[in-house]
Amino acid sequence: MAKITTLFIDKGGVLIDNTTLSPQYRRLLGEFLPTELGGDPDAWANANDVRLWLYEMCDEVGQPRPPAAQADRIANAAHDYVRRRVDIRAPRIVERLRDLHGRGMKLHVASGDQHADLVGYLETMGTLDLFDRVYGSDLLNVWKSSPAYYRAILVDTGTDAANAIVIDDSETATRWAAECGLRGVQVRRRAGEPFEDSVMRAFDEAEPLA
Numbered sequence: 001m002a003k004i005t006t007l008f009i010d011k012g013g014v015l016i017d018n019t020t021l022s023p024q025y026r027r028l029l030g031e032f033l034p035t036e037l038g039g040d041p042d043a044w045a046n047a048n049d050v051r052l053w054l055y056e057m058c059d060e061v062g063q064p065r066p067p068a069a070q071a072d073r074i075a076n077a078a079h080d081y082v083r084r085r086v087d088i089r090a091p092r093i094v095e096r097l098r099d100l101h102g103r104g105m106k107l108h109v110a111s112g113d114q115h116a117d118l119v120g121y122l123e124t125m126g127t128l129d130l131f132d133r134v135y136g137s138d139l140l141n142v143w144k145s146s147p148a149y150y151r152a153i154l155v156d157t158g159t160d161a162a163n164a165i166v167i168d169d170s171e172t173a174t175r176w177a178a179e180c181g182l183r184g185v186q187v188r189r190r191a192g193e194p195f196e197d198s199v200m201r202a203f204d205e206a207e208p209l210a
Helices: 018-037 041-050 054-061 068-083 091-102 115-125 147-157 171-179 195-209
Strands: 006-009 106-110 133-135 164-168 183-186
Touching: 006 147, 018 041, 018 054, 018 068, 054 068, 068 115, 091 106, 091 195, 106 147, 115 133, 133 147, 147 171, 164 171, 164 195, 171 183, 183 195
Parallel strands: 006 106, 006 164, 106 133, 164 183
Antiparallel strands: none
């Protein structure tokens, strides 16, 4: 069996616990957006839960839509405000990543999120320096919705699929990876299980393959 030299690691559900991130995201947007656009903080927080993004949230809250250039600035500033303040501490995951990196394993993020958002979260976690490339769909110009996403990553990194593992919380994603010749390890969170326990179990499953 070929030696594993590379890990492609998803963000949500692997590096970051989505169940704790989402409510923090709503709360922090509720703090930031009234400073730019007025309105009630709770209304802004709830609008983000039911509408796509800034203009839709403006409509929901009953605030006028800002001009396009201003909207872009506010949206980017809001995301940055949230990324720098969310509590996404995962010390055991960070320690394992540092250990793998120190042993020469090449680490890449393989997520469907935007590259800039991923970089911000990794900076907040203190792990950006551990990753060689941080793939959001926009960096590849391929949505994370089919095996084409992983084929694009393999080509861009020059990685032989036989030498890499995908760690993802989605069974569908690991199946797409397998169609490209990649081995996949799924994070499966048991009922009531702490987030880091489920992730560490997946890393433990992947390590003997390396």
